[in-house]
Amino acid sequence: MTTSPLIVLEDVEKRFEDRRARRKTVALEGLSLGVAEGEFVCLLGPSGCGKSTVLDLLAGFEQPTRGRVTIDGKPVGRPSPDRGIVFQEATLFPWLSVIDNITFAPRLAGRPASEYRPRAQELIEMMGLCGFEHHAVYELSGGMRQRVAIARAWISQPLLLLMDEPFGALDAQTRLAMQELLLAAREQRRSTVLFVTHDIEEALFLSDRIAIMSGRPGRIVEEIIVPYPRPRAYQEIIATRSFGELKRSILATLREQAARPQHATTESLPHGDDLRSYSRSH
Numbered sequence: 269m270t271t272s273p274l275i276v277l278e279d280v281e282k283r284f285e286d287r288r289a290r291r292k293t294v295a296l297e298g299l300s301l302g303v304a305e306g307e308f309v310c311l312l313g314p315s316g317c318g319k320s321t322v323l324d325l326l327a328g329f330e331q332p333t334r335g336r337v338t339i340d341g342k343p344v345g346r347p348s349p350d351r352g353i354v355f356q357e358a359t360l361f362p363w364l365s366v367i368d369n370i371t372f373a374p375r376l377a378g379r380p381a382s383e384y385r386p387r388a389q390e391l392i393e394m395m396g397l398c399g400f401e402h403h404a405v406y407e408l409s410g411g412m413r414q415r416v417a418i419a420r421a422w423i424s425q426p427l428l429l430l431m432d433e434p435f436g437a438l439d440a441q442t443r444l445a446m447q448e449l450l451l452a453a454r455e456q457r458r459s460t461v462l463f464v465t466h467d468i469e470e471a472l473f474l475s476d477r478i479a480i481m482s483g484r485p486g487r488i489v490e491e492i493i494v495p496y497p498r499p500r501a502y503q504e505i506i507a508t509r510s511f512g513e514l515k516r517s518i519l520a521t522l523r524e525q526a527a528r529p530q531h532a533t534t535e536s537l538p539h540g541d542d543l544r545s546y547s548r549s550h
């Protein structure tokens with residue numbers, strides 16, 4: 269029996285139009301991707317190809333201009349805590365302390381403190397933030413802010429995690445520790461993860477499948493099944509022959525895509541306000 273994937277993006281187009289400046293950017297075109305429940309998929313692709321846009325569509329911050337975006341068979345509605353989101357740049361509430369940032373969603377939902385406090389404390393320890401619970405965000409380093417943002421997304425134990433280069437700003441050791449933490453957390457609760465990264469090794473260590481995007485307008489050009497059984501140990505995986513081979517092949521595809529002219533980038537819209545007739549005739 270085949271069940272339909274939890275996340276479905278079908279022939280998605282996303283164009284941004286700035287009527288005042290008479291510009292449009294086609295970020296995504298003909299993008300199709302499915303992510304099964306419990307699957308961990310990494311999205312790789314050249315800068316500006318539309319990876320963050322894909323996450324924005326799934327988070328409910330943006331709507332596709334064509335095609336279908338569904339989660340569990342339903343069109344994506346407003347942003348909701350069932351979808352934990354870690355943005356490319358740590359976006360914390362600057363006026364709240366570390367602990368208040370982490371516990372923001374359960375407090376907003378009116379959950380009792382007895383429910384979320386122990387979990388918050390556990391996350392603070394996991395993220396190496398002990399002693400900083402009551403610090404303000406501006407008193408933290410960039411990497412620490414990103415760890416607070418990750419803890420904030422994890423506190424609600426969402427079944428779907430959308431992560432946009434969450435470990436990009438961390439040093440190599442912390443990054444590996446965070447990757448291991450994420451995998452360990454998923455052993456306990458098998459959330460579905462869509463994870464954007466520029467780091468091929470990270471994608472091979474973390475995911476079940478890697479989807480590679482073309483240059484803009486972005487679509488999926490290649491999907492690679494990652495063959496390593498779980499639980500995974502980084503040292504063992506990087507020592508395998510297939511790791512080097514997969515890494516080389518993915519790098520070649522990415523280079524090829526990055527070298528393609530990223531056309532249909534920012535086209536000027538015609539003068540006048542009749543954008544509808546423009547889109548009909550193009």
Ligand SMILES: Nc1ncnc2c1ncn2[C@@H]1O[C@H](COP(=O)(O)OP(=O)(O)OP(=O)(O)O)[C@@H](O)[C@H]1O
Nearest residue numbers: 284293295314315316317318319320321322356484
């Ligand atoms: N709100 C917006 N308004 C107008 N254009 C946008 C908007 N958001 C994204 N874009 C454009 O869409 C394209 C894709 O952007 P996106 O941020 O999704 O790329 P990305 O793959 O995440 O890049 P990076 O790897 O650098 O983070 C870019 O050309 C960008 O300028």
Ligand SMILES: [Mg+2]
Nearest residue numbers: 319320356432
């Ligand atoms: Mg991005």
